[in-house]
Amino acid sequence: MPRLWATLIGYAFGCLLFAVLVCRLGLHQDPTKVGSGNPGTANVGAVFGKKWGIITCIGDIAKTVICLLLVHHLLAERIALVYAGLGLVLGHCFPFWDHFQGGKGVTVAVWFAAIYDVRAAAVTLLIALILMIVLKNLTLPPLVFILLFSLYELTQVKEAGIVLLFITLIMTFKFRHDLVDFFTGKGKKVDVLYSIKKKLGIKVQ
Numbered sequence: 001m002p003r004l005w006a007t008l009i010g011y012a013f014g015c016l017l018f019a020v021l022v023c024r025l026g027l028h029q030d031p032t033k034v035g036s037g038n039p040g041t042a043n044v045g046a047v048f049g050k051k052w053g054i055i056t057c058i059g060d061i062a063k064t065v066i067c068l069l070l071v072h073h074l075l076a077e078r079i080a081l082v083y084a085g086l087g088l089v090l091g092h093c094f095p096f097w098d099h100f101q102g103g104k105g106v107t108v109a110v111w112f113a114a115i116y117d118v119r120a121a122a123v124t125l126l127i128a129l130i131l132m133i134v135l136k137n138l139t140l141p142p143l144v145f146i147l148l149f150s151l152y153e154l155t156q157v158k159e160a161g162i163v164l165l166f167i168t169l170i171m172t173f174k175f176r177h178d179l180v181d182f183f184t185g186k187g188k189k190v191d192v193l194y195s196i197k198k199k200l201g202i203k204v205q
Contacts, residue, residue, distance in 0.1 A: 002075045002077055002079075002080050002083075003079065003080065003083045004083075005074070005075060005080075006071050006075055006080040006081070006083035006084040006087065007083045007084070007086055007087040007090075008087060009067060009070060009071055009074075009084060009087060010067055010071070010083065010084035010085060010086060010087020010088040010089075010090070010091065011087035011088070011090050011091040012087075012091065013063045013064070013066065013067035013087075013088055013091065014063070014067075014087060014088040014089060014090060014091020014092040014093075014095070014102075014108065015091040015092075015095040015096060015097060015102075016059075016063050016091075017039050017092065017095055017098070017102055017103060018055075018056045018058075018059025018060050018063070019031045019038075019039040019040050019041065019043065019044050019056045019060075019103060020032075020039050020098070021059065022044065022052060022055050022056050022059065023044060023048070023052070026052065026055075027048060027052065029048070031043055031044055031047070032098075032101065034047045035047040038103055038104060039098075039101075039102060039103050040056070040103035040104055040106070040107070041053050041056045041057040041060065041106075041107055042106075042138070044056045045057075057107055060092070060107040060108055060111075061107060061111050063088075063108075064088055064107070064108050064111040064112055064115075065111065065115065067084055067087075067088055068081055068084055068085075068112065068115050068116075071084040079157070079159060079160060081112075081115070081116050082116065082159075082160045082163045082164065083163060084112075085108075085109070085112035085113075085116065085163075085164075085167065086163050086166065086167055088105075088108050088112060089105040089108055089109055089112075089167050089170055089171070090170065092105045092108045093105050093170055093171070093174050103174075104142075104171060104174040104175060105167075105170065105171050105174065106142045106171070109142070109145075109146050109167060109171060110125065110142075110145070113125075113145075113146070113149050116153075117149075117152075117153065117156075120149055120152050120153065121149060124144075124145050124148040124149045124152070125145055127144065127145070127148060128141040128142060128144050128145035128148075129141070131144055136189045137182060137188075137189065138188075139175055139178040139179060139181070139182045140179075140182060142171070142175075143168070143171060143172055143175060143179075146164070146167060146168045146171055147165075147168050149164065150164035150165045150167070150168050151165075
């Protein structure tokens with residue numbers, strides 16, 4: 001029963017799509033009808049500017065942290081946090097109020113992982129960051145991150161690892177079109193190092 005309650009609480013919080021809330025309340029826009037059509041931080045930031053992307057990101061981080069704190073307070077079992085993470089990703093990716101069309105769950109998954117196991121999250125995030133720099137792509141790194149994190153947790157607590165692998169499958173499904181573009185050479189290139197150097201005022205050759 002604690003697992004079910006944790007999943008339901010997570011789903012309720014996950015359904016709060018801040019990309020939609022921020023755009024509709026602050027900009028009177030629908031993020032699903034602009035840019036990539038994805039109601040997430042990256043699309044909001046790319047279309048409406050960095051400020052709105054940051055606000056969206058903060059909202060998604062806040063809902064994740066508050067949800068996990070609530071589950072931790074109500075359900076003392078550590079495994080309940082994993083099910084809350086599952087609910088968060090399900091709600092974010094498939095919100096009931098918007099025809100089950102949501103975001104891709106990257107911010108939610110990263111912050112859930114960091115709260116659940118900060119050391120494993122830090123190592124797998126570093127690997128994903130290096131991969132992002134090398135590939136100049138934003139599709140594969142988050143999936144590699146959640147997959148590696150899941151496999152590690154599988155060696156620690158089998159049940160937790162299985163639930164996390166299910167989260168990996170959910171995110172892979174949401175990234176399916178991006179993966180096709182990546183493997184067919186149509187994916188958008190993002191040079192992270194170039195962008196950082198440019199913002200720091202470092203001369204780029």
